Amino acid sequence: MKKISILIPCYNEEGNVVPLSDKIVGIFETELVSYDYEIIFIDNCSTDNTKPLLREICKKNHRIKAVFNLNNRGVDYSTHHGFHQTTGDCTIFMFADFQEPVEMIPRFIEELEKGYKIVIGVKKTSHENKIVFFLRSIFYKIMKNVSNNRIIEHFHGFGLYDKSFVETLKTILCRPMPLRIVVSTSLSETKIILYEQQKRKTGKSNYNLYSLYQGAMSFLTLYQNAGLRFVTLIGFIMGVSAFLVSVIYFIYKLLYWDSFQIGMAPLIIGVFFLSSMQLFFIGIIGEYVMNMNSKINSMFYHPDYQPSVKEERINFDDQPTEH
Numbered sequence: 401m402k403k404i405s406i407l408i409p410c411y412n413e414e415g416n417v418v419p420l421s422d423k424i425v426g427i428f429e430t431e432l433v434s435y436d437y438e439i440i441f442i443d444n445c446s447t448d449n450t451k452p453l454l455r456e457i458c459k460k461n462h463r464i465k466a467v468f469n470l471n472n473r474g475v476d477y478s479t480h481h482g483f484h485q486t487t488g489d490c491t492i493f494m495f496a497d498f499q500e501p502v503e504m505i506p507r508f509i510e511e512l513e514k515g516y517k518i519v520i521g522v523k524k525t526s527h528e529n530k531i532v533f534f535l536r537s538i539f540y541k542i543m544k545n546v547s548n549n550r551i552i553e554h555f556h557g558f559g560l561y562d563k564s565f566v567e568t569l570k571t572i573l574c575r576p577m578p579l580r581i582v583v584s585t586s587l588s589e590t591k592i593i594l595y596e597q598q599k600r601k602t603g604k605s606n607y608n609l610y611s612l613y614q615g616a617m618s619f620l621t622l623y624q625n626a627g628l629r630f631v632t633l634i635g636f637i638m639g640v641s642a643f644l645v646s647v648i649y650f651i652y653k654l655l656y657w658d659s660f661q662i663g664m665a666p667l668i669i670g671v672f673f674l675s676s677m678q679l680f681f682i683g684i685i686g687e688y689v690m691n692m693n694s695k696i697n698s699m700f701y702h703p704d705y706q707p708s709v710k711e712e713r714i715n716f717d718d719q720p721t722e723h
Contacts, residue, residue: 403436404428404509405488409478410441410496414449415602417441421457421464423502431506439464441496442482444472458714468712476578479557483569485716490562493579497600499528500558507593508560516591518583520559522552526597552592555580638677 406424410417421439428437441454443466454466467485469478483491490512494500504521511519526533540553557579561569565588583590 401434401436402490403438403488404432404505405486405491406437406439406505407479407482407486407491407493408439408441408496409444409475409482410446410450411444411472412446412448412450413496414446414453416496416498417450417453418457420496420498420502421461424505425461425464427502427505432509435509436488437463438486438488440467440482440485441465442467442469442478442485444469444475444478455714462715465715466713470711479579480569483566485713486566488563490560491566492560494558499597499600501595501598504593504595511591511593512560512562514591517562517565517588518559518586519591519593520552520555520583521595522592523554523597524594526554527599528597550584552580552584552590555583557583559583634677634681638674642674 408417408420421441424437424439428435441464443450443454445468451468454468458464458466465485467482469481472478479493490509492505492508494502500521508519508521536554540551544551544553565586569582
């Protein structure tokens with residue numbers, strides 16, 4: 401009997417964890433009775449009632465497990481650490497907000513049985529903020545056109561990953577990369593299933609404008625060097641343009657010395673414009689430098705080799721461990 405692991409990172413999801421676990425268990429007890437399963441919630445230091453609720457559902461069903469992190473190191477660290485806890489023949493990754501349809505679990509497993517090692521869900525439409533969805537679409541289109549690598553549009557990690565992929569993922573010792581980037585660079589054949597993203601069932605999303613910016617910068621700087629090439633190209637164009645404007649301005653002033661009344665305004669505007677462009681491009685380059693610095697500083701990161709930190713683990717065969 402194959403075992404399916406369901407990995408769910410969560411943060412302040414008190415209104416979702418119980419109905420989500422009930423719905424997943426219901427699917428396995430009705431549609432997937434020939435499969436064993438485990439559901440692993442990995443909590444990022446929730447400040448609401450999520451932890452007590454997880455303890456309660458773990459008591460009722462020993463196939464439901466929970467890991468309570470001591471501190472919140474972000475969704476990428478939590479996801480990577482969560483994959484180290486799974487023991488199934490494959491792992492289905494999803495979030496706890498009900499935006500990804502739970503009903504897709506049987507479809508994922510069906511494609512697994514056909515031989516696919518990676519089966520992912522990609523949003524075709526979304527009930528989220530239309531402006532946010534539009535901006536994401538534009539960003540993905542730009543990245544797709546400037547990158548030599550494969551870009552999977554509107555994919556955020558929701559999908560099924562077989563054990564061989566999970567074991568490969570565990571070998572990443574540097575700072576964990578977003579799951580969507582790891583999948584995009586994987587050589588394994590990937591099956592894509594389109595779905596309609598729903599609205600969050602309860603609670604408030606933790607993704608704000610800064611989170612979206614941080615995700616975009618991570619995608620840009622981790623994935624390819626198109627950003628640096630773009631900065632270099634625009635910098636060259638702006639430099640040539642500024643030189644031509646200055647030459648034209650100088651010639652025009654010589655020819656019409658008596659009637660030339662524009663004064664210093666064009667030069668002042670030009671200086672401010674070029675200065676702002678320089679600050680913008682320095683910021684882009686700084687993102688690359690910061691990314692490289694993070695990789696160097698975390699070269700020996702591994703979820704099993706962190707400083708001594710006690711975390712709570714429920715319904716695991718081993719005793720609570722120190723990391």
